[in-house]
Amino acid sequence: MNNDENKKKKFKVIGFALVIIGGLLMATSMIEFFMKFGTFQMPRLFFLGFIGIPMLGVGSMILKFAYMGKIARYTSNEVSPVIKDTANYLLEGTRDSIA
Structure with a gap:
C-alpha cells in the first residue's frame, strides 16, 4: 500500500x-x-x-x-462515450463545409 x-x-x-x-x-x-x-x-x-x-x-x-478519485473516474467513464458520439456527429455534419 x-x-x-x-x-x-x-x-x-x-x-x-x-x-x-x-x-x-x-x-x-x-x-x-x-x-x-x-x-x-x-x-x-x-x-x-x-x-x-x-x-x-x-x-x-x-x-x-x-472518494474524489473514484467519483472522477466513474464520471469520466460515463461521460466519455457521449462526448465521443457528439464529436463524431458534429464532425460528420460539418465535414462538407470544411473541405
Missing part, C-alpha cells in the same frame, strides 16, 4: 467518525429540544447541535476528498 492509499484510508476513517459523531450530537440536540416542547423547562443539551453541525460538515468534506 503506497502513501496515497494510507492517506485515503485515514481520510475515510476520520470522515466517517466525524459524520457519525456529528450526526449523533445533532440528533441528541434536536430530540432533547423537541421533547421540551409543552413544558416550561429549558433544553439543556441544545448546545450539542452547535458542535454537531460543524463536525458533520467537516466530516462530509473529508469524505469528499477521500
